Amino acid sequence: MPTLQTIETRPVASGNDEPRLARSEQQLKCRLWSSLVELCELLQIAAHAMPLEPQLFQHLQYRPGQQVCIDGAAFDALYVVNAGFLKTVSVDEWGGEQVLGFPMKGDILGMDGICNRRYASKAVALSCCEVIRVPFKTLTTLMKAHPCFEEAMFEILGQELTRKQSAIGALTCLGAAARVARFLLLLAERFAKIGYSSKRYVLQMTREEIASYLGIKHETVSRAISAFHDVGLITVDRRLVTIHDVDALRMLRRLSPSHKLT
Amino acid sequence: MPTLQTIETRPVASGNDEPRLARSEQQLKCRLWSSLVELCELLQIAAHAMPLEPQLFQHLQYRPGQQVCIDGAAFDALYVVNAGFLKTVSVDEWGGEQVLGFPMKGDILGMDGICNRRYASKAVALSCCEVIRVPFKTLTTLMKAHPCFEEAMFEILGQELTRKQSAIGALTCLGAAARVARFLLLLAERFAKIGYSSKRYVLQMTREEIASYLGIKHETVSRAISAFHDVGLITVDRRLVTIHDVDALRMLRRLSPSHKLT
DNA sequence: CGCGAGATTGACTCGGGTCAATAGTAGTGG
DNA sequence: CCACTACTATTGACCCGAGTCAATCTCGCG
Numbered sequence: 313m314p315t316l317q318t319i320e321t322r323p324v325a326s327g328n329d330e331p332r333l334a335r336s337e338q339q340l341k342c343r344l345w346s347s348l349v350e351l352c353e354l355l356q357i358a359a360h361a362m363p364l365e366p367q368l369f370q371h372l373q374y375r376p377g378q379q380v381c382i383d384g385a386a387f388d389a390l391y392v393v394n395a396g397f398l399k400t401v402s403v404d405e406w407g408g409e410q411v412l413g414f415p416m417k418g419d420i421l422g423m424d425g426i427c428n429r430r431y432a433s434k435a436v437a438l439s440c441c442e443v444i445r446v447p448f449k450t451l452t453t454l455m456k457a458h459p460c461f462e463e464a465m466f467e468i469l470g471q472e473l474t475r476k477q478s479a480i481g482a483l484t485c486l487g488a489a490a491r492v493a494r495f496l497l498l499l500a501e502r503f504a505k506i507g508y509s510s511k512r513y514v515l516q517m518t519r520e521e522i523a524s525y526l527g528i529k530h531e532t533v534s535r536a537i538s539a540f541h542d543v544g545l546i547t548v549d550r551r552l553v554t555i556h557d558v559d560a561l562r563m564l565r566r567l568s569p570s571h572k573l574t
Numbered sequence: 575m576p577t578l579q580t581i582e583t584r585p586v587a588s589g590n591d592e593p594r595l596a597r598s599e600q601q602l603k604c605r606l607w608s609s610l611v612e613l614c615e616l617l618q619i620a621a622h623a624m625p626l627e628p629q630l631f632q633h634l635q636y637r638p639g640q641q642v643c644i645d646g647a648a649f650d651a652l653y654v655v656n657a658g659f660l661k662t663v664s665v666d667e668w669g670g671e672q673v674l675g676f677p678m679k680g681d682i683l684g685m686d687g688i689c690n691r692r693y694a695s696k697a698v699a700l701s702c703c704e705v706i707r708v709p710f711k712t713l714t715t716l717m718k719a720h721p722c723f724e725e726a727m728f729e730i731l732g733q734e735l736t737r738k739q740s741a742i743g744a745l746t747c748l749g750a751a752a753r754v755a756r757f758l759l760l761l762a763e764r765f766a767k768i769g770y771s772s773k774r775y776v777l778q779m780t781r782e783e784i785a786s787y788l789g790i791k792h793e794t795v796s797r798a799i800s801a802f803h804d805v806g807l808i809t810v811d812r813r814l815v816t817i818h819d820v821d822a823l824r825m826l827r828r829l830s831p832s833h834k835l836t
Numbered sequence: 837c838g839c840g841a842g843a844t845t846g847a848c849t850c851g852g853g854t855c856a857a858t859a860g861t862a863g864t865g866g
Numbered sequence: 867c868c869a870c871t872a873c874t875a876t877t878g879a880c881c882c883g884a885g886t887c888a889a890t891c892t893c894g895c896g
Contacts, residue, residue, distance in 0.1 A: 427732030470689030483745040484789030527746030
């Protein structure tokens with residue numbers, strides 16, 4: 313069963329598990345449409361003086377393993393994650409898969425389709441999740457009508473660029489352990505931003521997926537995590553991570569395999 | 575004059591070098607302004623039915639070593655490279671430098687400033703070069719006035735995203751030799767696109783800079799290049815590269831340190 | 837209860853980083 | 867014009883981090 317708290321697990325706390333919606337095979341129907349204002353606050357866009365467009369946006373729900381964006385499909389909309397966790401994966405020409413990211417609440421799916429009008433990666437649900445569909449046409453219309461919206465879009469694309477840049481920086485100059493430390497800290501920050509605990513959270517992905525994302529092997533991820541655990545920086549129980557010493561992790565984060573750069 | 579051929583060197587040919595402008599400390603003044611239409615064709619934007627804005631854009635010239643964008647400075651304009659070669663470099667909080675790219679004719683500098691209104695990297699001229707300044711304010715005004723322009727901007731940002739994504743892919747799953755092969759091929763393509771030979775070109779950057787860009791050490795770059803040379807795929811003389819077997823290089827490009835991905 | 841996916845851990849190997857020596861080239865100044 | 871120096875590049879010897887291969891363990895599920 314899709315265990316709704318796989319999605320909702322706040323700090324993790326509530327020990328209870330997967331009860332009620334076990335039976336429902338199809339998507340649940342909690343809320344089907346969102347207004348523009350709701351969308352803006354999800355995206356953390358200053359909706360100040362946001363025009364009261366009658367525009368409504370459709371909600372879509374998925375269960376673990378289902379695909380939200382399909383690699384290669386025609387691009388016609390962006391999707392904003394409203395709840396749940398996903399991974400985005402690119403499939404190269406020889407079938408190799410590479411995890412690109414782990415979108416969660418407030419993140420946007422499908423931006424890589426903007427340039428060729430075709431999605432360049434697929435998004436797969438890791439837990440039950442819900443996304444809001446934003447047709448690209450609607451988006452451009454809104455941007456023309458409301459300058460503040462256009463600005464926000466540039467802001468978002470710019471952020472994405474910056475984020476990828478920093479990922480490149482990490483890949484080029486950090487060793488395996490440092491990458492894992494960085495990953496754990498970044499996850500913590502993102503959880504905090506959407507109201508979860510930043511000290512204690514559940515990894516929604518396998519070690520294998522983390523490894524692919526970080527450009528290392530899953531055994532190496534395991535070893536790094538175990539090492540952090542052994543020296544008391546964190547506690548790990550299966551997928552549950554508890555961070556004890558944020559500062560020490562931050563130090564570790566800058567460790568390279570003996571400082572590569574100049 | 576800044577040796578126009580340092581800029582114009584077609585296949586490389588003209589062996590002559592750094593003579594005459596040694597004295598002129600300040601920039602030359604060959605052409606100071608470009609029209610919107612000229613800018614569009616430089617960017618390869620379909621300027622079809624492009625409105626005849628009276629708008630003119632300032633040209634700026636730099637000599638090797640000079641900075642075009644300054645890391646941390648307030649963002650107020652993008653710069654389009656009109657001639658010459660540069661490198662973009664990010665400086666992390668501990669002083670380490672990382673080469674992010676090697677912009678050339680038609681490329682855009684400064685996009686990483688969009689999100690925080692502050693440049694996140696610096697651009698340094700590798701040869702004499704000339705860029706066209708496009709104030710961001712002007713850009714947004716133009717976009718509002720002409721939808722096709724807005725579309726073009728999204729196209730450009732999207733492309734940049736895709737490019738960075740592919741760079742990440744390379745970093746995570748290619749070995750050192752494959753990265754170098756990929757680099758040489760990508761350079762060849764880019765040279766071809768701006769009218770140079772794709773078979774024979776001059777590397778405008780040091781091995782060290784290539785290494786930083788690829789996330790490996792300069793000795794490794796040297797070894798990879800020597801290896802390609804030794805088996806006859808390419809010929810290398812100092813900075814001059816001649817590619818003999820594009821297809822073989824393309825094969826090499828997919829070599830990982832024993833296929834990492836799943 | 838057995839099965840298979842995920843995770844952990846150990847032993848071995850190797851790609852690429854480190855250190856060091858050599859050399860070609862360019863710029864400087866006498 | 868030629869030494870002198872600094873920078874860039876190449877090459878070799880050595881070593882370590884992380885990949886590879888494999889065994890074991892746990893958990894969840896049929």
